[in-house]
Amino acid sequence: METEEFGSEIARRVIRPRPSQSHKGNYGRLLLIGGSENFGGAIMMAAEAAVSSGAGLTSVATDPANLTALHARVPEAMFMDIHEQARVLDLLKKQDVILCGPGLGNSPYALELLTKLCQLATPSQSLVLDASALDLLAQQPDLLSLIKAKQVVLTPHQMEWQRLSGIKIPDQENVRNFQVLRQLFPKRNVILVLKSNHTHVYDATQERAYLNAAGNPGMATGGMGDTLAGIIAAFLGQFGPSLDAVLAAVHCHSAAGDLLYQDKYLVRPTEVSAMMPKLMKRYSNE
Numbered sequence: 001m002e003t004e005e006f007g008s009e010i011a012r013r014v015i016r017p018r019p020s021q022s023h024k025g026n027y028g029r030l031l032l033i034g035g036s037e038n039f040g041g042a043i044m045m046a047a048e049a050a051v052s053s054g055a056g057l058t059s060v061a062t063d064p065a066n067l068t069a070l071h072a073r074v075p076e077a078m079f080m081d082i083h084e085q086a087r088v089l090d091l092l093k094k095q096d097v098i099l100c101g102p103g104l105g106n107s108p109y110a111l112e113l114l115t116k117l118c119q120l121a122t123p124s125q126s127l128v129l130d131a132s133a134l135d136l137l138a139q140q141p142d143l144l145s146l147i148k149a150k151q152v153v154l155t156p157h158q159m160e161w162q163r164l165s166g167i168k169i170p171d172q173e174n175v176r177n178f179q180v181l182r183q184l185f186p187k188r189n190v191i192l193v194l195k196s197n198h199t200h201v202y203d204a205t206q207e208r209a210y211l212n213a214a215g216n217p218g219m220a221t222g223g224m225g226d227t228l229a230g231i232i233a234a235f236l237g238q239f240g241p242s243l244d245a246v247l248a249a250v251h252c253h254s255a256a257g258d259l260l261y262q263d264k265y266l267v268r269p270t271e272v273s274a275m276m277p278k279l280m281k282r283y284s285n286e
């Protein structure tokens with residue numbers, strides 16, 4: 001099966017200048033769910049990435065231990081106590097995009113919330129599942145059949161995909177991945193972003209595979225995937241649920257990393273987020 005390489009052309013196509021007659025409601029309502037007491041940084045980095053990548057309205061459901069740090073770091077984001085389940089599920093209804101998983105952990109409550117999310121996300125919403133959400137799904141794969149969301153994006157690293165798919169890392173090539181995607185998601189409205197030093201994107205609907213040409217080893221820093229998840233959520237929210245929006249997000253994340261890597265030995269995830277507004281402006285004008 002062929003793999004198509006993608007680069008900046010996709011970002012130039014997707015990212016357009018903003019019309020004057022627009023407001024925050026036009027650029028996506030996002031709910032980010034994650035950040036246990038110990039892994040608060042993960043959801044904060046996702047929130048910072050989402051806001052810096054143009055999300056219109058960003059809410060974060062996380063452990064209250066993270067509230068002060070979240071607001072200090074990303075005052076644009078709204079906070080909700082992840083343990084107030086009824087309020088979180090009510091907020092869920094009004095969202096265009098829901099990102100679940102960064103730093104969520106694997107507590108029984110995390111599984112309960114993820115179960116509700118899989119049941120309640122509607123066909124007009126996009127769902128991005130990352131990190132702990134993927135590990136919980138690996139424990140309870142029957143949850144996948146409950147998902148009705150219009151667009152589902154999975155963003156595992158290789159070990160997370162091994163846990164969920166059962167495919168060992170050296171065997172994670174095109175054909176096997178599509179076979180498992182067909183089994184896990186018979187409805188097939190799913191995009192798999194399989195992260196590594198050579199991130200591949202698999203579109204289950206078309207059965208096509210794409211290879212990210214950008215990226216560098218300076219990006220091998222904890223939180224870099226949380227940042228990508230936030231960028232993907234923001235792009236789905238403002239450019240609409242599509243494969244192109246996901247590819248553009250994956251490209252921009254790596255391209256921002258490459259710009260920073262030109263004169264830095266390592267790349268911090270928060271610097272990638274800080275680079276996004278300039279990078280998006282550049283692509284929107286080209």
Ligand SMILES: NC(=O)C1=CN([C@@H]2O[C@H](COP(=O)(O)OP(=O)(O)OC[C@H]3O[C@@H](n4cnc5c(N)ncnc54)[C@H](OP(=O)(O)O)[C@@H]3O)[C@@H](O)[C@H]2O)[C@@H](O)CC1
Binds near residue numbers: 038196
């Ligand atoms: N600041 C924060 O709050 C942060 C919080 N975080 C949160 O922590 C939670 C756990 O997530 P996690 O990714 O850290 O742990 P896990 O899923 O066990 O994966 C690691 C195992 O997989 C293996 N491995 C093999 N291939 C790999 C590959 N290509 N890429 C990466 N790993 C690969 C790897 O092999 P090894 O390193 O041993 O060679 C190791 O055995 C989750 O909720 C997440 O959001 C993080 O986001 C960080 C910042």
Ligand SMILES: Nc1ncnc2c1ncn2[C@@H]1O[C@H](COP(=O)(O)OP(=O)(O)O)[C@@H](O)[C@H]1O
Binds near residue numbers: 131195198220228
């Ligand atoms: N050597 C590398 N070259 C290019 N990109 C890399 C490299 N190492 C890591 N990355 C990128 O960094 C991100 C790591 O994601 P992940 O493992 O989920 O991080 P975390 O969970 O710590 O946020 C992915 O987008 C991956 O493609």
Ligand SMILES: [Mg+2]
Binds near residue numbers: 130131157225226
């Ligand atoms: Mg991760």
